[in-house]
Structure formats: C-alpha cells, structure tokens
Amino acid sequence: MQKLQQQTIQTTEIATAKTHTITDKKQIAPQITQIDVIAPDIATKAKAGQFAILKVHENSERIPLTLVTWNNKNGTITLIFQEVGFSTKELGKLNIGDAILNIAGPLGKPSEIKGYGKVAVVCGGVGTAAAYPIAKALKETGNTVISVVGARNQELLVLEPEMQAVSNEFYITTDDGSKGHKGFVSDVLKTLIDKNYGFDAVYAIGPPIMMKVIADVTRPYKIKTIVSLNPIMVDGMGMCGACRVTVGGQTKFACVDGPEFDAHQVDFKELIQRLKSYVTEEKSALQTHRHEGGKCRCQNQ
C-alpha cells in the first residue's frame, strides 16, 4: 500500500487522498489506537451515538466501531479501537496512508439528545470513546453534564481531557487506585445519587457487566438510564439477526433498533451469554491464523 507520509497527512493532501485512507494514527493507551479516516459521506451525516462497520481487506471480518468525532470540512471520521482479537489487530497493522477496504455508516439510531437537565455520563475503558460524542452533544444542548470515567488503571484511561472539557463536573475511577477514586464508576455514581445530585438521566457505556451494575444502581431511584449495547454484529442492517437482544421482553436488533436502549429493560444475562458464543473460535483465530491481507505467510516463517 502506498505510504502518503510518515506523519499526519496535511489538509491539502487529504483533499486528494483516496476514500478510507488513514490520515492520522496514534496510540492513546496500551492496545488502544485512535485513527482518522477519510469518509466524507459518513462525516456529513454522522450523529452522536452512531457507529460504522468496516472491513480491513477482502477476507476480513466486519468490525463495528463507534463514530467518535467527524469533521465535515475535511471529510474525516475518528475511530478508537482496542485490539482485543484477530480483526482489531489486523486493523492495528494499518498505518497512515493505508486504506481500509470499506466502511459502512453511519449506522444505528442517533442518541436522543435533548434538554434532560442534569445528566450523568458514566463510562468505562474503551466505552469512553462511545460516551464522548454523547457527552459533548448533551453539553452543547445545555444539559449539566457530570462525567464519571473509569478504567482498570491510569494507563488505560482514554479521552480524559476531552471528556473533562465537555463536563461540568468530572470524576475519575481506577480499579487499582492509580488515579482518582479507587474502585468502580458505579461506586461514584451511587455516592453522587446519595448526595442528592438529582440526576434527570444517566448514560452508561462500557463493558456489559458495568452497564448492568449501573442499571441496578439507578433502578431503585427510578432514574432514566440509557445504555449503548455492543452485541456481536455482522451486517449492521437488521437482516442477519446476530445482534439480537431482549429489551422489555421483546426481541430487538441492536444495529437498527439501537444501539441505545432503556437500561432497566435490557436482559443483560442474555447479552453477556451471547457475547461468549464464539470465544473458542476467537481464541483459535488469534492463535492459529497467520494470515495477513488474505495471503498465508506461514511458509515465509
């Protein structure tokens, strides 16, 4: 693949670069990378809460990733991904100047951004990437935004200054106490609720177990709580059924009916169970698959 430049592509070059070319890439935490990609059709239509599905090359799996920011002027979108398995590691191998094969989006329903009043945005790990555009839109709409951002440790905190900039109050938690409050985001949320913060709504985005715990914290207080679900997705268009979730006893497809749902109605047990469906295949893909760009490299090793 043609390398346009080692460092960030300049604005003048973006105008002539091929669609889906990576124009910027930085590692923002261990195994977590931020990329800017040329995708003008997505950049002009994107709204907070939406996502894209991309394929790195012809033989790749489809990877759903949240649209973190978008720039109408130069037609780029920003994606943040954690390398957790084979496909995200493949994506991580691309550099500035390389092009992603295809990107579909924006997908999913946008967040319902309105004047709630006082909103808590609670996020964990790479879920902060999905929470950021929502917190920003809520703040721009005049809400008072109280953010609680968590990670396992200080190194894994992402978008800290960005989240702080769109928050009226900002709290950090780490599981090991290396920064901020030692413990979980749910502990801080419970403390704030008990201090009579009077939240009108809570947004919770992160690992399914974290979103379940937040739903359990807010349920007795009857605080409207919204979660962004991350089931396995394939087509992202409501046809394959892979992203089936149960909400309020009804089957919903997270890609077209969501990804945001009323946290108090979500069957988290089923979601967590379904996310584990392909663990054996995912592990074996990582361990035994030595393919790159669709061509076997085993004989070269």
Ligand SMILES: Cc1cc2nc3c(=O)[nH]c(=O)nc-3n(C[C@H](O)[C@H](O)[C@H](O)COP(=O)(O)OP(=O)(O)OC[C@H]3O[C@@H](n4cnc5c(N)ncnc54)[C@H](O)[C@@H]3O)c2cc1C
């Ligand atoms: C709407 C949505 C938005 C997302 N946004 C982000 C984001 O902004 N940043 C980010 O790092 N991750 C995001 N994810 C999760 C990301 O898509 C998965 O981590 C990725 O697909 C894993 O693929 P893999 O081959 O690297 O890992 P694998 O080894 O295949 O799987 C690792 C784990 O990732 C999950 N996963 C695997 N395949 C899929 C799939 N097709 N769809 C969803 N989850 C899958 C499963 O829980 C699995 O156990 C999002 C998921 C959804 C549904």
Ligand code: FES
């Ligand atoms: S991903 Fe296929 S129906 Fe949602």
